[in-house]
Amino acid sequence: xxxxxxxxxxxxxxxxxxxxxxxxxxxxxxxxxxxxxxxxxxxxxxxxxxxxxxxxxxxxxxxxxxxxxxxxxxxxxxxxxxxxxxxxxxxxxxxxxxxxxxxxxxxxxxxxxxxxxxxxxxxxxxxxxxxxxxxxxxxxxxxxxxxxxxxxxxxxxxxxxxxxxxxxxxxxxxxxxxxxxxxxxxxxxxxxxxxxxxxxxxxxxxxxxxxxxxxxxxxxxxxxxxxxxxxxxxxxxxxxxxxxxxxxxxxxxxxxxxxxxxx
Numbered sequence: 082x083x084x085x086x087x088x089x090x091x092x093x094x095x096x097x098x099x100x101x102x103x104x105x106x107x108x109x110x111x112x113x114x115x116x117x118x119x120x121x122x123x124x125x126x127x128x129x130x131x132x133x134x135x136x137x138x139x140x141x142x143x144x145x146x147x148x149x150x151x152x153x154x155x156x157x158x159x160x161x162x163x164x165x166x167x168x169x170x171x172x173x174x175x176x177x178x179x180x181x182x183x184x185x186x187x188x189x190x191x192x193x194x195x196x197x198x199x200x201x202x203x204x205x206x207x208x209x210x211x212x213x214x215x216x217x218x219x220x221x222x223x224x225x226x227x228x229x230x231x232x233x234x235x236x237x238x239x240x241x242x243x244x245x246x247x248x249x250x251x252x253x254x255x256x257x258x259x260x261x262x263x264x265x266x267x268x269x270x271x272x273x274x275x276x277x278x279x280x281x282x283x284x285x286x287x288x289x290x291x292x293x294x295x296x297x298x299x300x301x302x303x304x305x306x307x308x309x310x311x312x313x314x315x316x317x318x319x320x321x322x323x324x325x326x327x328x329x330x331x332x333x334x335x336x337x338x339x340x341x342x343x344x
Contacts, residue, residue, distance in 0.1 A: 082124055084122040084123065085122065086120065086122065087102075087120075087121045087123070088249065088277070090128065093128065094131045095198060095199065095200070096135070097240070099240065100197065100198060101121075103196045104134065104196070110151075111127055111130060111131065111134075130151070133151055134151070135201075137150055137151070138205075139200070139201065141166060141167075141205065144196050144197060168193060168197070168206050168209075171213070173185075173189055174189050174206075174229075175213055178225040178228055178229055183228060186228065186229070190232050190233060190236050199271055199272065207264060207268075211226075214226050230264060237264065240271060241270055241274055241280060241282070244275075245274055245279055245280050249277030250302070251278060251301070251302030252279050252281065252303075253278035253280050253302065253303040254281050254283065254301045254303070254304045254305070255270045255273065255282045255305045256304065257284045257307045257308075258287070258289075258306065258307065258316065259286060259287040260285070261307055262285055266334075269334055270305070273305060288319070289319035292304065292327075293319060293326055299327075301329060302329045302330065303329055303330045303331070304323070304327060304330070304331050305333070306331070306332070307334040307337065308333075308334060308336070309334070310336075312337065320333070
C-alpha cells in the first residue's frame, strides 16, 4: 500500500500540514502511521477520511462535531448539522472586534486558521465577518475592520512563512498591485503554497513593466498577480506584454481576470 508524507497529503487534499496536525492532536480525527524517525505517513484510507472531514466542514459543521458524525456513520447524523453558513467563532470574533480586544480576536483567529482548510476559513469565517462589519457605523467600522485585517494579515503571513520551506513545484512570484495588499492577496499566496510552490511576495507594486525586463523573473516557474480593483491601461499593457514574453505560467486573481475582460 502506497504511503505519503504529510506534505504530499497536503498538496493532494488542499489541507495545510498545520491543520492536519491540529486535527490529530486536538480532535483525534486522523491517526497517521509513523516512520522509525517519527515522521507521519498517510495512506489512501487517510485521504478518504480527510475528504469526509472536508465534506462535513463544507456543510457548516464545526470541527469539534465532525468526529461524532463520522463515527455515527448513518444518515440520521444529518440532524446534528447546524446548517450555518459561518463558523461558530464568527460571533465571538465580532464581539472582540467591537471591543477592540486584540488579544481575544487574535487567539480566535489563530485557532480557526490552524484548524480549518483554507476554503472554509475564507467562505465561513472571513467573508461572514466582512459582511457583518459592512453595516456598522463607518467611524466604528474603520476601527474594527482595521483590527481584523491587521490580525488576519499577520496570521496568514506567518502561515505562508512557515509552510514556505518545502518546495516541490518550483518558485512562484506573487505580486500585489499598489493598494491591494489585503486578505485576498494572502489567500492567493496560500493556495500556491499548498500546491508546493516556494513563494516570494512583492506588495504595493505600481509599475508592472519591470517584470518584462528583469532577468531574475525567469527563475520563477509561476507569476501570480493580484488586484481586487480595475487596473490602469499601462498596467494592463505591461501584463499583456509579460504574458507574451514570460516562459512560465502566469496566474491572475479571479476578479482581476473579470476586470480585464470588461476593459
